[in-house]
Amino acid sequence: MHLDHQDGFPERHTYSAAAPVRGDGTRRALRIGLGGPVGTGKTATVAALCRVLREEFSIAVVTNDIYTREDAEFLRREAVLPTERIVAVETGACPHTAIRDDISANLEAVEDLEESVGPLDLVLVESGGDNLTATFSKGLVDAQIFVIDTAGGDDIPRKGGPGVTTADLLVVNKTDLAPYVGVDLDGMARDAKAQRGELPVAFTALKQPDGVKPVADWVRAQLTHWTTATA
Amino acid sequence: MSERSERAIQRCALSECEAERSVGAPPVEDWGSVGMSRAALLVLADGRFPAGGHAHSGGAEPAVAAGHIKDAATLETFCRGRLHTAGLVAAGLAAAAAAGLDPLLLDDAADARTPVPALRQVARRLGRQMMRAARATWPSAALDALAAARPRGAHQPVVLGLAARSAGLTPLDAAYAVAYENISGPATAVVRLLSLDPFDATAVLARLTDDLEQVAEQATEAAHRAVTEGLGALPAASAPLLDIAAEAHAAWPVRLFAS
Numbered sequence: 001m002h003l004d005h006q007d008g009f010p011e012r013h014t015y016s017a018a019a020p021v022r023g024d025g026t027r028r029a030l031r032i033g034l035g036g037p038v039g040t041g042k043t044a045t046v047a048a049l050c051r052v053l054r055e056e057f058s059i060a061v062v063t064n065d066i067y068t069r070e071d072a073e074f075l076r077r078e079a080v081l082p083t084e085r086i087v088a089v090e091t092g093a094c095p096h097t098a099i100r101d102d103i104s105a106n107l108e109a110v111e112d113l114e115e116s117v118g119p120l121d122l123v124l125v126e127s128g129g130d131n132l133t134a135t136f137s138k139g140l141v142d143a144q145i146f147v148i149d150t151a152g153g154d155d156i157p158r159k160g161g162p163g164v165t166t167a168d169l170l171v172v173n174k175t176d177l178a179p180y181v182g183v184d185l186d187g188m189a190r191d192a193k194a195q196r197g198e199l200p201v202a203f204t205a206l207k208q209p210d211g212v213k214p215v216a217d218w219v220r221a222q223l224t225h226w227t228t229a230t231a
Numbered sequence: 232m233s234e235r236s237e238r239a240i241q242r243c244a245l246s247e248c249e250a251e252r253s254v255g256a257p258p259v260e261d262w263g264s265v266g267m268s269r270a271a272l273l274v275l276a277d278g279r280f281p282a283g284g285h286a287h288s289g290g291a292e293p294a295v296a297a298g299h300i301k302d303a304a305t306l307e308t309f310c311r312g313r314l315h316t317a318g319l320v321a322a323g324l325a326a327a328a329a330a331g332l333d334p335l336l337l338d339d340a341a342d343a344r345t346p347v348p349a350l351r352q353v354a355r356r357l358g359r360q361m362m363r364a365a366r367a368t369w370p371s372a373a374l375d376a377l378a379a380a381r382p383r384g385a386h387q388p389v390v391l392g393l394a395a396r397s398a399g400l401t402p403l404d405a406a407y408a409v410a411y412e413n414i415s416g417p418a419t420a421v422v423r424l425l426s427l428d429p430f431d432a433t434a435v436l437a438r439l440t441d442d443l444e445q446v447a448e449q450a451t452e453a454a455h456r457a458v459t460e461g462l463g464a465l466p467a468a469s470a471p472l473l474d475i476a477a478e479a480h481a482a483w484p485v486r487l488f489a490s
Contacts, residue, residue, distance in 0.1 A: 067485060068484070068485050069484075090488070091285075091286055092288070092420070092423075092487065092488050093423050094286075097285050101279065102279075102281035102282070102284075102285055103281065104360035104364060105283050107363065108356075108359060108363075
């Protein structure tokens with residue numbers, strides 16, 4: 001379950017904020033992107049992760065909404081983090097552009113958060129709901145989670161696409177709904193394995209107590225890996 | 232005959248042919264500045280240049296909502312108006328920055344020419360994003376100095392002009408890039424906002440190329456005068472409706488574009 005991409009977090013040499021160390025030589029916050037189709041539970045996953053991890057780590061969230069600031073407002077309303085730790089980036093109707101093709105606004109949001117509420121251990125960058133090809137730029141995040149759900153149909157893992165096949169963690173949410181929508185979870189697991197090889201898959205039911213645990217455990221492992229890696 | 236000499240003869244014939252044709256061509260006075268990297272202009276003016284422009288409609292979203300833009304013809308009217316006002320001002324600032332005028336003074340001049348807070352904020356946010364992209368693509372001490380002096384962002388046309396200078400482009404090139412972006416942004420946004428036929432939207436841009444040339448030249452000429460006459464020589468045209476609509480749009484709770 002905790003298998004990772006072989007190369008871990010490769011060093012980056014750009015003018016962006018992608019350098020893994022801060023100006024003072026300390027390692028900057030780990031950035032994890034969350035993408036996936038509309039309504040699969042990305043914001044709910046972010047909220048649950050914040051609730052579970054906020055006592056252990058200093059966390060901030062960047063949302064990329066399509067046409068509102070609704071996701072950021074939901075997180076603020078739910079009070080999963082103090083309001084100044086949640087920032088919304090406007091995407092001009094194209095979240096995949098803002099998280100992959102032109103990451104400048106997101107990088108600035110991350111930098112501003114580090115500056116205003118840092119030092120941070122973890123920044124969660126959430127994409128607005130998008131299609132199966134939407135992935136995060138490596139210049140923006142260190143690892144990414146792709147969230148799908150059982151209600152979207154059990155053929156999504158078989159269909160594949162960059163999100164399903166390359167994400168560092170694939171989350172299949174709403175497993176509690178599987179019997180009601182006629183979905184075969186074992187089949188989804190087999191298809192995901194065929195598409196992803198050794199990359200991990202987490203099955204979650206966020207409505208259940210501690211439903212986010214498999215994802216939270218994966219994030220903890222990433223943070224351990226990140227903080228112990230040599231800069 | 233060897234394959235090589237055969238090709239050599241073909242080449243000869245070809246260049247003779249070209250020589251004959253060029254005899255009748257009209258004389259050209261300016262072939263472009265030799266040694267300058269004109270190709271860099273294509274990179275800088277590319278709509279996919281990652282400097283944040285995709286999230287902005289250049290005032291098109293409120294104009295669509297108000298019914299001012301509803302088809303290709305009204306998009307053209309909107310773009311022509313924007314180009315000769317906000318576009319001219321921005322192109323003048325960019326040309327002046329590319330000509331080597333003090334970017335901090337130009338940043339003040341941009342503030343003076345941008346009356347509403349919403350648009351000042353947008354210009355600085357986009358300037359900061361342009362700065363990030365420019366320092367990665369054409370790094371220079373001048374860009375570093377401006378980034379250090381304005382960490383929250385200088386006005387975008389000033390940064391773009393300095394980026395053009397770092398790329399070895401001319402003031403006229405910078406003016407072209409800014410003027411083009413000034414209308415290509417709204418045109419792209421309207422394709423999304425109205426589901427306007429993308430061919431029609433691109434045809435609008437093509438019909439505005441004469442205006443683009445005129446604005447770029449006017450802006451460059453003003454920047455040239457600013458070298459001796461001061462920054463007061465830079466264009467200061469205004470578009471009150473764009474200003475008012477931008478300020479109102481910034482308060483919309485639901486919108487597709489940031490401005």
